[in-house]
Amino acid sequence: MPKRKESMMARSTLSSPSAVIKRIRGDAEKLVARGRSQVLKEVDVVRRKADLAVRDLERKVVRQFHAATEEQLKRLERRVAKLERALDSRDQKVANVG
Secondary structure, three states, X not given: OHHHHHHHHHHHHOOOHHHHHHHHHXXXXXXXXXXXXXXXXXXXXXXXXXXXXHXXXXXXXXXXXXXXXXXXXXXXXXXXXXXXHHHHHHHHHHHHHO
């Protein structure tokens, strides 16, 4: 009996080359899968940061357009007020002459 147990133990501890290759292949596949999942997580983080940066830039551009529009509106209001004063002045001159 002791010899039989030794031979079974020897078989289990000594692996065939194909078993070693399978084990190495399995380990490599796990490593690649882990690496792939890590890369996907990092890509997701970068994508979220990029989305936030793009949204922030969009907000800034909209604010700048809004500010530019307000400034243009103020300039136009000043021009209209100037024209109204000029018209009032002309109307007063015409009324004084006539």
